[in-house]
Amino acid sequence: MKTIHSPALDLNLIKVFDALLEARSVSRAADALGVSQSAVSHALGRLRSLVGDPLFVRTGNRMEPTPRAQRLAEPLRDLLLGAARALSVEETFDPCREERSFTLSASDSLQAVLLTGILRDADKLRVSVALKSLDPDAMLDALDDGTVDLAIGYMPEVRRWHDRQFLYCENHVCLFDPALVPLTPPISLEEYTRYPHLMPSLRGGLTSFVDDELHALGTRRRVAASTTQFVAIPMLLTRTPMISTLPARLAHACARTMGLVTSPLPFASSDFEVSMAWHRRNAGSPSHGWLRQRIAEEAERL
Template sequence: MRFERFDLNLLVILDTLLEERNVTKASERLHIGQSGASAALKRLREHFGDELLVPVGRRMTLTPLAQTLVEPVREALLQVRAALSRRPAFDPQTEHRRFTLCASDYVTTVLMADVIRHIAEQAPHVSIELRRPPRDFAEVFDRGELDLIVMPEPYLTQFTHPSTPLFRDTHVCLVWSGHPSVGESLTFEQYMALGHVVVRLGEDARAVMFEEWFQPRYGRQRRIECSVDNFSTLPLLVVGTQRVATLHRRLAEHAVRHLPLRMLEVPVDVPPLVETMAWPRHLQNDPAHAWLREQVQMVAARLDHRSIPDGSFTG
């Protein structure tokens, strides 16, 4: 099909070429064969009067014009996809749809597990795929591969997509119930003297997020004796030890119900965490997606909100 002398079928190929920057990889993704992808690239070059992809050493890179096409081409395809999925009316009892949600294991424990149970009751034919945030979550989100993401507010400040705060949480300390030297409270000096169990996020095991906030303010570094790549395992690594963990209050409350642990206030003034929900702008007016967002917000509203001061922390 042509639109103003342009073959619209080439839009999908153009989007893939701009993303992969490799004809062979693009052809594999599109299942059209390398010769077909090369022919399409030739037609695209003729239309735009530009090379679009040029070799630099052993790799291909985008020309300045091609770089300007990345976002509008992707946005156009996402808008088309959203339009094709629209229905005259939305009925959760009869809707057959799959949503892909992205959240940390902490958010899954305190919120998303209840969200998924609630959706199963309200929309029996709607399925949910729940993923942990990938390292390049912003790029994955921009490609339209996620329907909704829940992240700490600071991570979403550069997003150009709509978002709204979901809930707040504070931080507490967890110690083993049989800890020989910790009573009903922790002093700052005790806190600094203890070994700490922490979460390190990301494949590169980058600096602990809490440490990035803590060290500049207090001029000291905690003694980290054990680290893990998820929040849910953190309490388990405190049991039977003389270590301490600092984590979200709601997750700690869940842990003390099941493990021999005690929850204590953090002896430093830690700003609260604000978890925020974001979604693709091309789905803003989609009735099914609007319903999904309403369900997430409804369940989040049931959380036991406490009086939390202004501010946020990205732990």
């Protein structure tokens, strides 16, 4: 008990440590905590004295953690998360009775494929969902600052304070309008490269893994256009003689409803994993758990 009530054990110091670990900047940590920079600097001085280690050292414009700080990071974050869960007023969640809004980040292709699981019972639920299509590099930052509750996509790496759940493996197929691109599946490599391509790109580029694979095979394609809006591609394909390479689940759904045709890629390509990730501060939230369960159930149904 004496240890617990020791003046040296100040949870505010742990909050400052955690904020510095994420922000790597005194000023940004102060903004995140809603306090002055001098307050953060003073707290850091107390932490250094308490631990007997500098904890953070300046490297250019960043405050980088020392090895001691890196060892402290996970146990101290778990301590904060445990305190937050213990003090949370949310013990249960009934989506048919309680109003709750969520913000999700996912490409429009994943929105079209996965979010039926949330919206199927929209007439019964009191849950609202705001959807954002963020650059993959921005997803994790959005989880950290709380502007996004759940991120869904190809995320081979997350930060140590994030949790991640695998949803399904996805591959790519070709999609085209047979009235404008008169090919019969499965198409050949020569046929694949004969027509111009309409390319999906979350970052707005004009090359992708496809071009790397074609280069290795000694050939190339012509990308006539790219778009960050995957769901716009099937509509464009009904009006233009182009081929697109899309995630299989989206392509098959569009082929069924829009009179388009899918074909396997005429070269080997790796599957990729679709996962959802969230900040660990939401791990024990019943409403957040309900959201994750609905997404997982829809992924399993697919």
